[in-house]
Amino acid sequence: MNTSTNYLINSEELMSLGYTPGRAFGIALRVAHKHEHLGKEVLLAQLADVLATPEAYLTDAVCSKLAAALIDEASIPEDAYIPLRDAGADYAIYGESHIEAGARTQMAVAMQLPVTVAGALMPDAHQGYGLPIGGVLAVENAVIPYGVGVDIGCRMALSIYDIPKAFFETNQAQFKRELIAQTRFGAGHGFKPDERADHAVLTDAAFGMNPFVADLKDKAWAQLGTSGGGNHFVEFGIIEFAEGDPALGVPAGTYVALLSHSGSRGLGATLAGHYTKLAKELCRLPYEAQNLAYLGLDSEAGQEYWQAMTLAGDYASANHEVIHRKMAAALGAEVLAKVENHHNFAWKEQWNGQEVIVHRKGATPAGKDVLGIIPGSMTAPGFLVRGKGETASINSASHGAGRQMSRTQAIKTISHETMRAQLKQHGVTLVGAGLDEAPMAYKDIHTVMAAQTDLVAVLATFTPRLVRMADDGSRED
């Protein structure tokens, strides 16, 4: 994904040929990279010629796609693009010193959209696609598919069991068995036909909203109750309430709890891809803002996306419900309390006396007295929090610690021995996961929490003990 590494022909050279940033520009860079064996001079001459007469290259084995993109771009008049504002409004940043520059650049562009009302960057923010992860954007009467993200409705769910810590510690083998038996991980994975779960979401009329969505229902059913890959997990841990919480109905004390993190699987990903593509066709923005293409809420496409997003959110919730339902039944556990919050979604909310659409892409809703879960890492605590309703953060907080290292960097620099030692030191048993999910790849959650004391108050601390994540190819054992 990192396209900036040692290309024979770089962006500046392309620009000196007369290429301008856009889709064709990216294709030209890739063509040049793929055919480096031709040598720099030959490539530069060829790229200049394609730019001058793209029509002559429409059937060329190497440059046909580049030629088509150039013709396509030239056919769009300058004034077909929706202009950005010259200067974007200011936005609040929490924990700025730990946020990478790329995330701030993306947020600055988002602030220039003509529909933008307000924005904020959470302390776990990092660069994403369109809106940064950890970005919050309030807009007027529009929705941005990539402001929600690919994993629509991705969320945290916590079940607090009436099980003492001591019982967990003497029966860990049983908890581990059930963790493996009741959960499914891995990209593309679902349940076999005779293992499929049932849930009311499968009867949601929104599955019939159009043939495209209807086609996704069978896979959604197979994946109901699964967790997927990446940073998703299901884990047992110990949750400590220093004080009782009357609203939740949990007295002060220490309990065993189940915490899950996952989203809407293939269903949400397919819907996100489909509606982002549609938004890009209907909302032509300048190159740097193209991934922020928006749909008017009053438009047919906007209403369709909203309905699809709502379905994906309900489906993501059902996924967690199935996991938690199965686990409680398998353990014979009584659930004292449940907390759930999504952190990739768009909401209709009041902000500063005005109705806005708030996009939270990797940000926890933190309106006044709203409960949320902010996970740390597999060896660092997560927190059950209560929102303070801070206007400047648009009633939001971070959705975790955030990455300190990229996946590739983590795989390169962290050893299996180091990771094993870290897990052992914290008394954590891990099933699955690769080095890219090593705890050292994440920021210090305490630093992140310290940056958002104005946004949330901590109600309880959750310490992971038995963690399951997707297997990954880099594992050696």
Place this chain on the structure above:
DNA sequence: ATGTGC
């Protein structure tokens, strides 16, 4: 994030 690509 996602079972499949510029």
